[in-house]
Amino acid sequence: MNLLLLEEADFIAADRVVLRDRRLKHMQEVHRSEVGDSLRVGRVNGLLGSARLLRLEAREAELSVSFEHAPPAKLPLTLILALPRPKMLRRVFQTVATMGVPRVILVNSYRVEKSFWQTPFLEAAAIREQLILGLEQARDSVLPEIVIEKRFKPFVEDRLPAVVEGTLGLVGHPGDFPACPRAVEQPVTLAIGPEGGWIPYEVDLLHASGLNPVQLGARILRVETAVTALLARLF
Amino acid sequence: MNLLLLEEADFIAADRVVLRDRRLKHMQEVHRSEVGDSLRVGRVNGLLGSARLLRLEAREAELSVSFEHAPPAKLPLTLILALPRPKMLRRVFQTVATMGVPRVILVNSYRVEKSFWQTPFLEAAAIREQLILGLEQARDSVLPEIVIEKRFKPFVEDRLPAVVEGTLGLVGHPGDFPACPRAVEQPVTLAIGPEGGWIPYEVDLLHASGLNPVQLGARILRVETAVTALLARLF
Numbered sequence: 100m101n102l103l104l105l106e107e108a109d110f111i112a113a114d115r116v117v118l119r120d121r122r123l124k125h126m127q128e129v130h131r132s133e134v135g136d137s138l139r140v141g142r143v144n145g146l147l148g149s150a151r152l153l154r155l156e157a158r159e160a161e162l163s164v165s166f167e168h169a170p171p172a173k174l175p176l177t178l179i180l181a182l183p184r185p186k187m188l189r190r191v192f193q194t195v196a197t198m199g200v201p202r203v204i205l206v207n208s209y210r211v212e213k214s215f216w217q218t219p220f221l222e223a224a225a226i227r228e229q230l231i232l233g234l235e236q237a238r239d240s241v242l243p244e245i246v247i248e249k250r251f252k253p254f255v256e257d258r259l260p261a262v263v264e265g266t267l268g269l270v271g272h273p274g275d276f277p278a279c280p281r282a283v284e285q286p287v288t289l290a291i292g293p294e295g296g297w298i299p300y301e302v303d304l305l306h307a308s309g310l311n312p313v314q315l316g317a318r319i320l321r322v323e324t325a326v327t328a329l330l331a332r333l334f
Numbered sequence: 335m336n337l338l339l340l341e342e343a344d345f346i347a348a349d350r351v352v353l354r355d356r357r358l359k360h361m362q363e364v365h366r367s368e369v370g371d372s373l374r375v376g377r378v379n380g381l382l383g384s385a386r387l388l389r390l391e392a393r394e395a396e397l398s399v400s401f402e403h404a405p406p407a408k409l410p411l412t413l414i415l416a417l418p419r420p421k422m423l424r425r426v427f428q429t430v431a432t433m434g435v436p437r438v439i440l441v442n443s444y445r446v447e448k449s450f451w452q453t454p455f456l457e458a459a460a461i462r463e464q465l466i467l468g469l470e471q472a473r474d475s476v477l478p479e480i481v482i483e484k485r486f487k488p489f490v491e492d493r494l495p496a497v498v499e500g501t502l503g504l505v506g507h508p509g510d511f512p513a514c515p516r517a518v519e520q521p522v523t524l525a526i527g528p529e530g531g532w533i534p535y536e537v538d539l540l541h542a543s544g545l546n547p548v549q550l551g552a553r554i555l556r557v558e559t560a561v562t563a564l565l566a567r568l569f
Contacts, residue, residue: 101554171552198563199553237553281516315566317406318434318472319336324562328433331550331563 100125102238103140103150104231105164116150119159126152126160140164141240143231170240173201174334175286177262181208181293183322185218189229190323192220196233196243198330204246204262206254210295216249255304263288263309270310271329272302279313281332289333291325335360337473338375338385339466340399351385354394361387361395375399376475378466405475408436409569410521412497416443416528418557420453424464425558427455431468431478433565439481439497441489445530451484490539498523498544505545506564507537514548516567524568526560 100122109116118126126132132152140150140162148166178200183191195203207216219225230242248254267283270290290297290310297305302312320328335357344351353361361367367387375385375397383401417440418426430438442451454460465477483489502518505525525532525545532540537547555563 194559197553197555197559236556239553318432318474320432321471324429324432327559327562328566331566 100129100235101139102147102235102240103138104235104240105140105142107143111161114163114165115161116164117159117161123158123160126155132160138162139238140166141170141234141238142166144241146170147238147240171199171238173241173243174199174330175266176200176330176334177202177204177266177288178326179204179206179259179262179288179290180322180326181206181291181297182211182215183293184212184215185220187322188215188218188220189225191326192226192229192245193233193236194323194326196230196239197237198327199237199239200243200330201241202244202246204248204254206248206290207251208293208301209298210293221247251301252304255301255308259288259305259308259310268308268310269313269333270297270302270305271315271325272297272312273314273317273319274312276312276314279315279329279332283333287333289329291322291329294322335364335470336374337382337470337475338373339470339475340375340377342378346396349398349400350396351399352394352396358393358395361390367395373397374473375401376405376469376473377401379476381405382473382475406434406473408476408478409434409565410501411435411565411569412437412439412501412523413561414439414441414494414497414523414525415557415561416441416526416532417446417450418528419447419450420455422557423450423453423455424460426561427461427464427480428468428471429558429561431465431474432472433562434472434474435478435565436476437479437481439483439489441483441525442486443528443536444533445528456482486536487539490536490543494523494540494543494545503544503546504548504568505532505537505540506550506560507532507547508549508552508554509547511547511549514550514564514567518568522568524564526557526564529557 103122105116111117134152134155136152138150141147146166147168147170150162150164152162154161182205226245266286266288268288290305340351346352369387369390371387373385376382381401382403382405385397385399387397389396413435461480501521501523503523525540
């Protein structure tokens with residue numbers, strides 16, 4: 100937790116917050132904070148700033164806060180992701196928030212097991228929890244938008260073209276394709292497949308909607324690693 | 335498991351193996367393999383090839399194997415890593431094996447908690463287990479070398495200069511430094527700090543031994559994410 104992210108409900112005055120949850124515990128056990136300490140804070144979907152610890156008790160802490168500067172810029176990117184398996188999904192939510200992805204669209208794919216869509220990790224509160232952890236890691240305050248598009252074909256045929264318009268459209272896929280470009284200057288729409296990859300029919304459909312296949316070498320990466328590697332190369 | 339990695343002890347003849355462990359379970363439960371199926375295999379520290387499933391019983395499987403081609407090339411890199419916390423360490427071992435890092439040197443740092451050095455995940459068998467998982471993911475067969483250099487100063491002063499010689503030496507560190515270079519053509523020696531970063535004294539010492547500080551932007555990444563992002567950018 101490199102940043103203490105504050106929710107509206109934490110505020111007891113415009114410049115004063117009280118914390119009682121895991122953030123209190125983290126201050127006590129990891130940071131070993133003491134009264135008078137200064138901490139980096141951010142307001143969810145707002146500015147970053149600093150806090151001073153006024154009072155630290157077993158069950159609550161009170162801090163005075165001020166907000167001065169904007170969070171780091173997001174990447175100019177829409178990330179389309181075949182739904183990963185639940186355990187990976189949680190980590191991917193953290194990773195995309197940390198890396199500065201502003202929008203993720205989760206889609207179905209032939210190789211996504213149907214049961215993955217039943218995971219409680221797709222509930223709004225569970226998604227938000229992981230995104231907050233990722234933002235705290237990166238010292239960012241702005242929640243990415245997570246869109247769920249469970250039906251592949253209607254999304255790709257009817258709505259994807261409008262997403263891709265004006266961007267560099269790419270779909271990561273192993274094979275005899277150009278290497279993923281580096282240090283691009285324009286906005287990107289990037290699609291990353293499931294474990295085992297997209298099937299050819301899906302690549303064709305994504306391609307028809309404006310995404311060009313690119314590859315990242317012979318090594319097959321886990322989804323979380325592929326997301327990080329592709330973004331680090333693109334931006 | 336995108337590749338079935340075979341150990342010497344698995345062979346009952348030059349072209350025949352018997353499996354009884356987690357690899358058997360994986361074939362049964364994840365791949366749902368059947369007799370006659372063809373599988374990708376590799377020999378630990380040897381060639382890649384293919385296998386045919388001859389016999390599949392509850393407790394063992396027998397396969398005929400042949401080996402034809404070399405594993406993917408490794409990166410021209412020595413990675414120096416401040417010892418991560420145990421849970422992260424396991425994942426980092428997988429990630430470096432997947433990404434094709436041939437050699438990792440684990441070092442101490444001021445911000446590495448002393449207790450981290452006591453973890454059972456640093457035992458040779460535990461390290462090997464994670465490396466194998468990472469190799470199976472990437473379809474590689476060659477184990478990276480893991481070197482443990484518990485004392486920072488003697489390593490950096492006495493042995494690091496010989497490691498750096500003839501390579502591009504870099505140390506990842508947030509701050510007012512040049513951005514990490516992209517698509518380099520030469521071998522690299524790269525040092526990545528602990529959570530919370532190197533302390534200035536350490537950066538100075540690394541710099542004196544030939545590593546130039548580079549940064550990766552304002553966002554603070556977890557160690558595993560930083561490793562992937564730096565490698566994807568460098569190579």
